[in-house]
Amino acid sequence: MTPQLDFIGMIVTDMAASVAFYRRLGLDFPADSDQQEHVEAALPNGLRLALDTEALVKSFHSEWTPPTSRGRLGIAFSCADPTEVDTIYDELVAAGYHGEKKPWDAFWGQRYAIVHDPDGNSVDLYAALPTATP
CATH class of the missing domain: 3.10.180.10 (2,3-Dihydroxybiphenyl 1,2-Dioxygenase, domain 1)
Structure with a gap:
């Protein structure tokens, strides 16, 4: 089997701010997404866009640090x-x-x-x- 791209994940600093931004672009996140540490939106082509808080990532990867550049x-x-x-x-x-x-x-x-x-x-x-x- 050949791996298939299924998921795009982004680590976010502020979940509520990120959910609000991507909702303005038409992505459909569940109603309480701004209160969660991990959320996903299904994209029309079958992919999923996921947002994870920095705290969630640090909970399973304690050495992770946010990048210093954009x-x-x-x-x-x-x-x-x-x-x-x-x-x-x-x-x-x-x-x-x-x-x-x-x-x-x-x-x-x-x-x-x-x-x-x-x-x-x-x-x-x-x-x-x-x-x-x-």
Whole structure:
């Protein structure tokens, strides 16, 4: 058997803040997730995104320490169209999240933007640009 990617796990500093952020991006966590040490959201493609508190990780890996720099993990969310990229980016920044890079038309044919989740992980938003007609 070949191993199959099934689960993406992230260690978070503040569960409530992280759950609130990812809910704004449409992930469905159980109602009491902000009070838990481990939560999962099923993704449409069958994967699961899990959030674990630092305390939970330290409970079974006492030598673990949080990384000292940002950007060790990046995830991306596909948006319906370029306008949605702009809207979601603006909503997240207005809600107090760090906007790393404002929406732009990337040379590879997508509207693209980058925000940071509460732990500083890069979260990209993208949508295909309309193709030019000759």
